[in-house]
Amino acid sequence: MSTQTAANANLTASPVVDVFVDPLCPYAWITSRWILEVAAQRPVDLTFRLMSLYWLNEGRDLDAGYRARLDAGRGIGRVAAAVQTEHGPEAFAAFYTAAGTRIHPGGRADYDAVAREALAEAGLPEALADAASSDAYDEALRASHAAGMAPVGEDVGTPTIHVDGVGFFGPVLTRIPRGQDAVRLFDGAVALSAFPDFYELKRSRTGNPDFT
Numbered sequence: 205m206s207t208q209t210a211a212n213a214n215l216t217a218s219p220v221v222d223v224f225v226d227p228l229c230p231y232a233w234i235t236s237r238w239i240l241e242v243a244a245q246r247p248v249d250l251t252f253r254l255m256s257l258y259w260l261n262e263g264r265d266l267d268a269g270y271r272a273r274l275d276a277g278r279g280i281g282r283v284a285a286a287v288q289t290e291h292g293p294e295a296f297a298a299f300y301t302a303a304g305t306r307i308h309p310g311g312r313a314d315y316d317a318v319a320r321e322a323l324a325e326a327g328l329p330e331a332l333a334d335a336a337s338s339d340a341y342d343e344a345l346r347a348s349h350a351a352g353m354a355p356v357g358e359d360v361g362t363p364t365i366h367v368d369g370v371g372f373f374g375p376v377l378t379r380i381p382r383g384q385d386a387v388r389l390f391d392g393a394v395a396l397s398a399f400p401d402f403y404e405l406k407r408s409r410t411g412n413p414d415f416t
Contacts, residue, residue, distance in 0.1 A: 218247040219394060222366040224255040224352030227284055227300060228277040228315075230413040233308045234377045235363035236300070237415075241386040252297040254288050255352040255362050256281050256345055279336030280315040285345035286335035287328060298326035309415040370397040379414040 223239055225232040236252065243250050258274050258281055266274075280303065288296040302322035306312040320333045335341050352364050355371030364373055372393075381389050396402050 218249045220249045220251075220366075220368050222251050222253055222352075224253050224348075224362060224364040224366075225300060226255055226257045226277075226362045227280050227303050227307060228257060228273065229362045230308050230415075231376050231378075232363040233304045234380050234413055234415065235365070235375060236304070237380045238375075238377060238386055238389070239365075241380065241382055242390045245383075245387055246390065251293045252300055253293060253352060254281070254284050254296060254345065254348045255364060256349045257362060259346055259349050260353070260358065260361060276313075277315050280319045281345060282335045282338065282341055283319040283323070283332055285341035285348065286332045287323070287326075288348065289341055289344045290332070291328060295326060295328060299323065299328060302326050308413070365393070365397075367394055367397045372397055376409070378409060378411045380416070 221239065223236055225236055239248070239250060242248060258278050261271075261274060284296060284299060284303070287299045299322050302325040303318050306318045306321065307315070312318050316333070316336055319336060320330065323330055323332055352366075352371070353360075355366060355369075356364055356373050360373035363376070364371060365375075375389065375393055380386075396405070
């Protein structure tokens with residue numbers, strides 16, 4: 205295969221993209237909606253997977269308000285783990301979309317009610333809601349979380365994305381890019397992820413999440 209043919213093959217191949225999210229994170233929600241925008245315009249082998257801000261911050265000294273929010277959201281994380289374990293990534297993606305729509309643009313904070321409604325919307329068994337108060341899926345949740353964090357380290361958070369096996373934290377966005385803006389950002393992220401010595405590109409956030 206010639207160099208040019210190989211380059212053309214790389215341009216047309218569908219990148220394998222794994223997006224690790226926690227249902228509570230507003231920035232993960234925005235990034236997840238961005239990657240769906242990309243997938244609507246560009247062939248992408250896309251899978252949503254579960255990570256856990258609760259486990260990520262286990263044992264850390266946190267602001268009391270943030271710690272309380274993580275504790276309150278532990279149940280819906282366990283339900284998400286049950287969905288992913290018992291019904292696979294497509295079911296998890298449907299559950300995550302239904303739950304995230306309620307939590308982020310919807311402003312809902314009753315996570316137990318959100319979990320039950322999201323299960324119903326995704327066509328999943330309502331009995332999965334019982335996982336909220338059980339440790340039955342904690343091992344599976346830890347394993348999914350560890351798979352997401354292994355390539356990037358524990359000093360980052362969510363969203364975490366793997367592109368063709370290369371993991372990085374972000375992109376962290378305060379607004380959902382649409383149309384060609386979404387694709388251009390994706391191409392930039394893929395280019396950076398392909399460079400083995402690239403680690404960080406960052407600036408301070410100056411705005412709040414915009415879910416429109």
